[in-house]
Amino acid sequence: MDLLQSVFKDHVREFSCGNLYYRTFFMDSKRDALYVGAMDRLFRLNMNNVTATHCDRDSINLEPSNVAQCVSKGKSEHFDCRNHIRVIQPMGDGSRLYVCGTNAHSPKDWVLYSNLTHLPRHEYVPGIGMGVAKCPYDPADNSTALWVERGNPGSLPALYSGTNAEFTKADTVIFRTDLHNLTTGRREFSFKRTLKYDSKWLDKPNFVGSFDVGEYVLFFFRETAVEYINCGKAVYSRVARVCKRDTGGKNILSQNWATYLKARLNCSIPGEFPFYFNEIQSIYKVPGDDSRFYGVFTTASTGLMGSAICTFTIGDIQKAFEGKFKEQATSSSAWLPVINEGKIHKIVQWTRNGDSQSALLDIFDVTPGEPIQAMALSRVHGSLYAASDKRVLQLRLALCARRYDACVRCARDPYCGWDREAAVCREYMPGLIQDVANETADICDSSISRKSVSATWGQSLHLGSFVKMPEVLQPRAVSWYHYSRDKGRHPITFNKPEKYIETSEHGLLIISIYSNWCHEFEKYKTAMKTWERKQEQCARQNDSNQNTHPNEIVLN
Known part of the structure; x- marks a missing residue:
């Protein structure tokens, strides 16, 4: 048996109801639920044990409409012309969910209860039913969406999205829905969007994430670099910002953003000839911490393959927007292999003397041969959840004795600690040896095995x-x-x-x-x-x- 399989045998739980393309996560820690968007289905997984989830009882069917029309446009009946759930966002206190799917290349959205039942008619939410500009037409397209409750005009809730707004993919958009009075149903403010067909605003973007930060919503994406067009074709990573209270221009830009700004994200290995990782693939922010963003970047697929994890601070991003629109020049990088074969890299990061440092602790091959489509981490449950097209996996964060047999490696893992008396790596508790930042050089000296060697x-x-x-x-x-x-x-x-x-x-x-x-x-x-x-x-x-x-x- 493979070493990794034997290590994970008792520490990995699996959920699958067939090859349903599990690609969208929303984690609700208050309800111990992991919502998973799949093809024609929305699942509610038990976060304590995903294996305990029932395929029928813990899901809702959201079948597509107009399949025949989709097929007539040349799309695949069994994949393209299905309803792939691409947006799952909590509304209010989380008792309701906003859900949007591709619906056979005719996007549609719903509002559901958190127990995956439909709302009664008298609780109809205005503006719901048509999902154009809220989620993509094509299930293979990258998109992002965020439900924002506070800070909008009139203090009304709205959905912010980055996606394709046309079947032909000619119109890509950063969008905010109409703002309705939820009591009367009256539209108080009209939608806002980026300027249509203008490559200076957006040029064939691939969206990877969006965040509600203070007075703004930030969008992260990669796009064709319009400033590089005279030298050939290149893709750059971007961060764009819109003000939540933006009500548009008075005349020409009445339906467009008046506060839209974007800047380049520079993830590179510095030197006389910097090595750039130009294409952002994913972005993450620790919940409750708006100070740092962690991005996965890759080189172009046509060149030397490589990937990096770069950290950007909110302060640096704000300086870029407030300055002369130059790129954010400082980032903290770790050069890693390209992550495209189901491997999870476990990395620890810390700050020393104001500098950000990191170290690779471990690599898990959890879905061999398959790319990972979605991930979520729960500190409460001590688990990492990862999805491929075929299944959803739940992995324990504290493998400890299963992965480390020496103090040196055990002490670096923030979830583990070395038991000096038993000479074994355990899940961390006070009294165990731990040195995540590697600040004490000889902390493991007493636990190092010693051996006498004779030589002439x-x-x-x-x-x-x-x-x-x-x-x-x-x-x-x-x-x-x-x-x-x-x-x-x-x-x-x-x-x-x-x-x-x-x-x-x-x-x-x-x-x-x-x-x-x-x-x-x-x-x-x-x-x-x-x-x-x-x-x-x-x-x-x-x-x-x-x-x-x-x-x-x-x-x-």
Whole structure:
């Protein structure tokens, strides 16, 4: 059995009702529910145990209409012309959900109770029924949507979205719905949108996320770079901002945003010739923390493949909007392989002396051969939820003893701690060894296994790596340290191959550990010369003796 499968056997739970393209998540921690949008279905999963979810009892069917018309336009009957749920947003206190689906390339929206039942007619929500500009026509298109309760004109709730607003995909839009008085149903403010067919506003964007931050709504996307058009074609990542109280222009821009701004997101490896990750694929913000945004960026698919995770602060984004529209130049990056085969990278981040630092802890291959379509993390349940087109998985965040057998790696995981007495990695609690930011160099010294190795003078010495690492992490570096009375604990560098060599299995080869061999060789040469002089003296004496006649008697 594969090592990862055996590790996850008791720590992964699975939900699937067939190949239904599970691609949209909304996590309701108050109700312990994970809502999953799929093809023709909306599911409510039990967050404690997704396996306990019933396919029929815990779902609602939202079948498409006008399938025949969709097929007549050349679309696939069994995929394109189905109703893929692409937007799930809470309304008010979360007792109602706003839901929008592709509806056979004719977008449609609903308002449902959180228990997945329809509203009675007398609770009809104005403006609901047609989903154009609220969610995409095509289930393969990237889009984003956000229900905003506060800060809008008249303090009325509204949906903000970024999507395609036409079947042909010629019109892409950042949109806010009409604002209605929910009591009377009267429209108080008309919708707002980006200027139609203007590439300076939007140029073939792919939206990846949107957030309600203070007085603004932020949209993250990638698009064709209009400022690069004279040099060829390039894709840049963007962040756009609209003011929630925007009521449009008085004349020409009456239905358009008057506060729309956008700026480039720069995710790159700095240097004389920076290496850019131009295409944002995903964006995340910790709930309740508006200070930082974490984005996954990739290079263009036609070039050298690579990906990075970059962090942007809200302060830097605001400076970009308030300045001369230049790109945000500072970001914190970690170069990682392209994430397209169902692998989850577990990364820890911390701040030291004002600088953001990060480290890769582990890699999980949870959906081999399949890309991950959606993820959500719950601290309350200590679980990570990941969806592919075929299933939804629930993974424990604190694997600990299942993944770490040494203090060095265990202490870096924020969910784990090293038990010094039992010599085992456990789920963290006070009293266990933990050092997420790697601030205490010798914190694990007392837990390191010790072994005596004998070697003769002048012999090279090989030390094998005792740290067991998953196969997916083995290509990454292992750090070696040397303890001495003069320097104490200091890292070994491999820039002197005549002294240290790192083996293919991350072991350490110490070349000629006898440090006084030169001095001993000099002593050997001196002794050799002394012996040679004595030999010469003996030879001369023998020569003098040989000068006597052989018949003479020599008296002693």
